[in-house]
Amino acid sequence: MMTEMDEVRLVVAISSRALFDLSASHRVFEEQGVDAYHAYQIAHEQEVLEPGVAFPLVRKLMNLNDLLGDRGRVEVILLSRNSSDTGLRVLTSAHHHGLDIERAAFTGGESPYRYVAAFGAHLFLSADPTDVRLALDAGCAAATVLPSSAPPHGDDDAQLRIAFDGDAVLFSDEAERLYRQQGLAVFNASESAAAHDPLPGGPFKGFLVALHRLQRLFPADAAPLRTALVTSRGAPSHERVIRTLRAWGIRLDESLFLGGLGKSPFLEAFDADIFFDDQAEHCEAARLRVATGHVPHGVANG
The missing domain is CATH 3.40.50.1000 (HAD superfamily/HAD-like)
Incomplete structure (x- = not known):
């Protein structure tokens, strides 16, 4: 018989630009358009992305699974406006950095907010204020992750x-x-x-x-x-x-x-x-x- 504690889970949805530093490719998108962005991501597909502002938070959240001995307690889901084609680099980078991300939604330019509730996420973090507002209006906890000049924060094993x-x-x-x-x-x-x-x-x-x-x-x-x-x-x-x-x-x-x-x-x-x-x-x-x-x-x- 399952107890209340057996059902405890935390699900966090996050956009690719909140998780990784995509400033270079995003600049291509803003200045040259979606086709140039697509070509850029494919050309750089084998280059691992550097951590973004929310990366340390995600790493620490997922480390809680190791401490509990249960990989299903905390789940991080990737929600991205990328297509699956351009999003391949993002998932490859996540796995390179040791992030156990299994589920993702690539929406090909559309806002991914509608999938926050569908995945049962308790929180949505994004670098896109429009997506965040849409998620909040739909009754989901959401926040725009701001660019930060704070120094690198702590180590992965810290509280x-x-x-x-x-x-x-x-x-x-x-x-x-x-x-x-x-x-x-x-x-x-x-x-x-x-x-x-x-x-x-x-x-x-x-x-x-x-x-x-x-x-x-x-x-x-x-x-x-x-x-x-x-x-x-x-x-x-x-x-x-x-x-x-x-x-x-x-x-x-x-x-x-x-x-x-x-x-x-x-x-x-x-x-x-x-x-x-x-x-x-x-x-x-x-x-x-x-x-x-x-x-x-x-x-x-x-």
């Missing part, structure tokens, strides 16, 4: 660390809307009055739930996966957040209530492998320190 903003990412943007419309004093008063009312879930709630279940497969004092909330909220609005996570039955390892301070130095101190935020200005600052995913959701994104 995997994922950080999240709160409003419009883990939670809905209802509180953020109130703050923007009526200011900090009204926001704090409203959140204090509603402290015992759990916030509605945001687009990344399902992904966080899946991470939490995966984390529970490891000893609490030796988990190779660590999560953090890094939010501009401070007291007194912190209470509703804490009670919301408690109501969801989710434990975050660290919660940083910054009261408006910049997030970047704290993300670097946490040693985040990736950080998810809805506000472009926060993402622009964070990507200088850590890999960053912009979540174009909620009032901050029109």
Whole structure:
């Protein structure tokens, strides 16, 4: 008989440009068109692609399978606008780098977002903002992986660390809307009055739930996966957040209530492998320190 823990899985879908450095070939596509791009990829088919921004994250995610002795616990799926012809280089590079990627969808120029739900993915990472928005509109957790100037991050055996903003990412943007419309004093008063009312879930709630279940497969004092909330909220609005996570039955390892301070130095101190935020200005600052995913959701994104 299967137990609840036997069914715990995490599925992450990722685009080829988020996983590998395809800047040279993408430049050919933008400047010379699809036929030149096709010829370029075929001509360079035997050249292994270098890791992209999200590569270290994917490597650490897949290493969790080795620690659990079960290759099916974490699955990474490649979703790409490439054709199967031009995508051959991507899969060949993945296998060269030791990534156990078995499933892929090559959509020949069409957006691959429709396959996120079909594959049962908890998260979609892409370098294409349009595909990310389409996936979010379809109810899937998704983020645009931004170019990063952060130095190479850690080694493959280090603990995997994922950080999240709160409003419009883990939670809905209802509180953020109130703050923007009526200011900090009204926001704090409203959140204090509603402290015992759990916030509605945001687009990344399902992904966080899946991470939490995966984390529970490891000893609490030796988990190779660590999560953090890094939010501009401070007291007194912190209470509703804490009670919301408690109501969801989710434990975050660290919660940083910054009261408006910049997030970047704290993300670097946490040693985040990736950080998810809805506000472009926060993402622009964070990507200088850590890999960053912009979540174009909620009032901050029109």
